Amino acid sequence: MTTLFIEQCLNGLQFGLLLFLLAAGLTLVFGIMDLVNLAHGSLYMIGAYFAATLTAWTGSFVLGALLALVCTLLVGMAVEVIAMRRLYGRDHLDHVLGTFGLILFFDELVRLIWGPEGLSLPLPSWLNTSVTILPGVQYSAYRLSIIVVSLAVAGFLYVLVMRTRVGMLIRAGASNREMVGALGVNIKLLYTLVFGLGAALAGLAGLMQAPILTVQIGMGENILIIAFVITVIGGIGSIRGAFIAALLVGFVDTLGRAFFPDLLRLVLAPNTAATAAPALSSMLIYLLMAIVLVLRPEGLFPAVRK
Amino acid sequence: MRKTLLAAGTALLLAAGPAMAQQKPIKIGFVSTFSGPVAVIGNDMRNSFELALDHMGRKMAGRPVEVIYEDDGFKPEVGKQKTDKLIEADHVDFIAGYIWSNVLLASLKPVVDSKTFMVIANAGASQVAGELCSPYVFSTSWQNDQTPEAMGMYMNQKGVKSVFLIGPNYAAGKDMLDGVTHTFKGKIVGRELTTWPSQLDFSAELAKAKAANPDAIFVFYPGKAGVQFLTQYAQAGLKGNIPLYTAFTIDETSLPLQKDLALGVPGAQEWVNDLPNAANKKFVADYIQKYPGHRPSFYGAQSYDAANLIASAVAAVKGNLSDKEALRKAFEKADFKSVRGGFKFGNNHIPIQNFYLQEAVKDAKGDYVLKTVATIVKDYQDASHDKCPMK
Numbered sequence: 001m002t003t004l005f006i007e008q009c010l011n012g013l014q015f016g017l018l019l020f021l022l023a024a025g026l027t028l029v030f031g032i033m034d035l036v037n038l039a040h041g042s043l044y045m046i047g048a049y050f051a052a053t054l055t056a057w058t059g060s061f062v063l064g065a066l067l068a069l070v071c072t073l074l075v076g077m078a079v080e081v082i083a084m085r086r087l088y089g090r091d092h093l094d095h096v097l098g099t100f101g102l103i104l105f106f107d108e109l110v111r112l113i114w115g116p117e118g119l120s121l122p123l124p125s126w127l128n129t130s131v132t133i134l135p136g137v138q139y140s141a142y143r144l145s146i147i148v149v150s151l152a153v154a155g156f157l158y159v160l161v162m163r164t165r166v167g168m169l170i171r172a173g174a175s176n177r178e179m180v181g182a183l184g185v186n187i188k189l190l191y192t193l194v195f196g197l198g199a200a201l202a203g204l205a206g207l208m209q210a211p212i213l214t215v216q217i218g219m220g221e222n223i224l225i226i227a228f229v230i231t232v233i234g235g236i237g238s239i240r241g242a243f244i245a246a247l248l249v250g251f252v253d254t255l256g257r258a259f260f261p262d263l264l265r266l267v268l269a270p271n272t273a274a275t276a277a278p279a280l281s282s283m284l285i286y287l288l289m290a291i292v293l294v295l296r297p298e299g300l301f302p303a304v305r306k
Numbered sequence: 307m308r309k310t311l312l313a314a315g316t317a318l319l320l321a322a323g324p325a326m327a328q329q330k331p332i333k334i335g336f337v338s339t340f341s342g343p344v345a346v347i348g349n350d351m352r353n354s355f356e357l358a359l360d361h362m363g364r365k366m367a368g369r370p371v372e373v374i375y376e377d378d379g380f381k382p383e384v385g386k387q388k389t390d391k392l393i394e395a396d397h398v399d400f401i402a403g404y405i406w407s408n409v410l411l412a413s414l415k416p417v418v419d420s421k422t423f424m425v426i427a428n429a430g431a432s433q434v435a436g437e438l439c440s441p442y443v444f445s446t447s448w449q450n451d452q453t454p455e456a457m458g459m460y461m462n463q464k465g466v467k468s469v470f471l472i473g474p475n476y477a478a479g480k481d482m483l484d485g486v487t488h489t490f491k492g493k494i495v496g497r498e499l500t501t502w503p504s505q506l507d508f509s510a511e512l513a514k515a516k517a518a519n520p521d522a523i524f525v526f527y528p529g530k531a532g533v534q535f536l537t538q539y540a541q542a543g544l545k546g547n548i549p550l551y552t553a554f555t556i557d558e559t560s561l562p563l564q565k566d567l568a569l570g571v572p573g574a575q576e577w578v579n580d581l582p583n584a585a586n587k588k589f590v591a592d593y594i595q596k597y598p599g600h601r602p603s604f605y606g607a608q609s610y611d612a613a614n615l616i617a618s619a620v621a622a623v624k625g626n627l628s629d630k631e632a633l634r635k636a637f638e639k640a641d642f643k644s645v646r647g648g649f650k651f652g653n654n655h656i657p658i659q660n661f662y663l664q665e666a667v668k669d670a671k672g673d674y675v676l677k678t679v680a681t682i683v684k685d686y687q688d689a690s691h692d693k694c695p696m697k
Contacts, residue, residue, distance in 0.1 A: 004517035011509040118343040120533065120563045123541075130543035140541040143509070212538055213506045214530065216343045222504050258510040261498075278475040278499045 008258045016250020017150030021205035023230040023242045025198025031174040031237020038099035041220025042106035047072040047203025048210040052119040061124040076199020118216030174237035174303040235299025256284040331372040335392030337403040340377040344529040354606030358613030367625035385409035407431035407477040425612040436693030444655040446611040449688035454485030456661035456682045457574040467492040470520040474502035482526035512542045532560045536567040558603035568666040577607045578678040586645040618642035654694035
């Protein structure tokens with residue numbers, strides 16, 4: 001039973017960290033540029049598609065992944081310059097409309113370039129094994145590497161935001177955008193860089209989940225909803241909030257799906273439990289969001305806003 | 307002069323009248339999924355249906371055939387809308403197709419109410435074989451329980467004492483997992499249903515299966531989910547430790563992506579591409595020739611049979627589709643050459659058929675193909691047939 005629990009905790013950690021990569025970009029863009037970016041899921045999808053194609057082309061998983069990251073970064077910056085600049089300062093509803101259009105655009109673009117059926121990204125053999133992390137506990141090497149890479153990226157983001165000049169500008173922009181502009185900082189360049197960074201993070205999340213989950217059109221849409229839930233729970237504009245909230249959501253979802261059905265079977269009749277359990281356990285994260293909104297509407301760690 | 311021209315014109319029209327009525331095309335509506343990652347299944351069905359029409363010269367009883375393909379987008383509400391459209395706007399004579407049990411159940415009422423003959427080429431919702439059976443509805447596939455029941459029998463033969471069941475949480479998923487419990491004599495140590503179709507990460511369920519330590523795991527994941535499941539099953543360290551038994555998880559549409567992961571994993575099926583009858587050999591050979599790079603799957607084989615079933619019924623009534631009673635009798639007779647060899651219907655219009663054990667192997671050219679390993683059960687009738695009031 002403990003091995004199962006440890007394994008489920010690791011699964012939850014891995015899921016949470018993947019969500020963090022996606023949510024970090026979203027919350028940054030929302031916090032600094034006040035931009036509701038629904039097309040974030042499309043950048044996630046583009047990262048996965050690039051990785052699948054470039055890995056097949058270069059023959060190496062790591063090289064393909066790195067190149068895909070660079071490509072997604074460039075696509076993100078291009079999207080910011082061409083499309084997002086027109087949306088700044090406008091009503092959030094305009095953002096929703098505009099970025100929703102971008103989702104449709106990217107879905108069709110991917111369908112045109114790569115076809116409707118999706119791709120697959122096979123794992124290299126050195127990652128396709130399981131390792132013994134504790135006596136008696138075996139875990140997939142690839143999922144372990146996702147955890148390691150995500151933690152490294154989280155650490156890098158921390159250093160970037162807390163210890164560099166650019167990071168200081170990012171935190172200032174999240175806190176009071178107008179003042180930063182008034183102080184003569186090149187706000188346009190900052191915005192492009194931040195958006196590109198968010199895109200690269202989303203692309204990384206997309207390409208990391210690709211070998212175990214999927215590379216298909218519209219893959220970003222489901223997970224984008226969860227990313228928004230995390231942004232709301234963690235507090236808009238706060239990376240620390242996104243990190244804590246993402247881990248929370250990852251654990252609640254994975255452990256919930258694993259153990260909640262068994263809990264239900266203790267209180268309900270077996271037939272009712274069997275029908276209700278899958279539906280109820282997928283609702284748990286939204287329940288969490290509702291509770292957080294009731295108790296702390298601004299999120300768990302909001303960036304201070306004037 | 308004008309009078310002669312008018313008379314000649316009228317005579318020509320009158321002469322052409324019955325000839326045109328004779329040439330009025332037979333309209334068949336085909337509902338399947340042609341978008342998204344599962345489009346590969348819809349395309350296989352459409353390709354096979356078209357191949358069958360080519361083989362019969364695109365005519366049934368001398369009348370040309372027109373097929374209208376509609377996309378259900380993998381959603382029951384869209385499938386129902388498309389079915390309504392085909393019946394009410396296009397006035398189709400027959401309806402065929404349907405991959406998904408939930409889409410079928412949503413679309414059933416308009417078909418039965420309008421007394422349109424339907425040939426289901428895949429979906430096997432148990433209700434349609436039981437209490438919802440109709441004189442107008444026929445299936446060239448199976449009832450959802452049959453294939454997993456066959457797999458349960460095979461697991462008994464192999465001496466499996468305990469099994470952990472994993473499947474998607476929708477009509478067919480539940481039917482499949484229940485089907486195994488009907489025939490399997492050992493212990494069911496776990497039953498996990500996953501959110502369908504959005505949940506693609508099976509790590510939680512696989513971890514539970516590993517903890518329960520069964521003799522075997524039974525799984526049902528059609529389409530792309532089958533690829534994900536096999537990948538994660540291998541990564542969880544289960545491959546080689548706990549054997550996997552499947553239904554509808556490994557087929558010619560998913561095998562090209564599953565590759566080595568599918569080798570040695572048995573599946574039960576009512577049709578395998580190497581069945582040794584003449585109709586099947588022609589079907590597979592011509593399919594590979596017409597659609598290079600692709601092999602037909604059981605979805606395609608069932609659609610091919612559906613086209614031939616409709617043709618046999620139309621031929622029996624000599625193209626006169628207004629006599630519904632005669633058409634129904636012709637359908638029930640099922641007098642056509644099926645790619646399964648023999649073909650006969652039970653009282654509920656579900657086929658009584660053999661089930662085979664198939665395994666994925668690498669052929670001489672290095673391609674992944676499915677091979678018949680054994681016959682699990684012969685002339686197997688589905689368990690719901692006594693719930694159907696028809697005789």
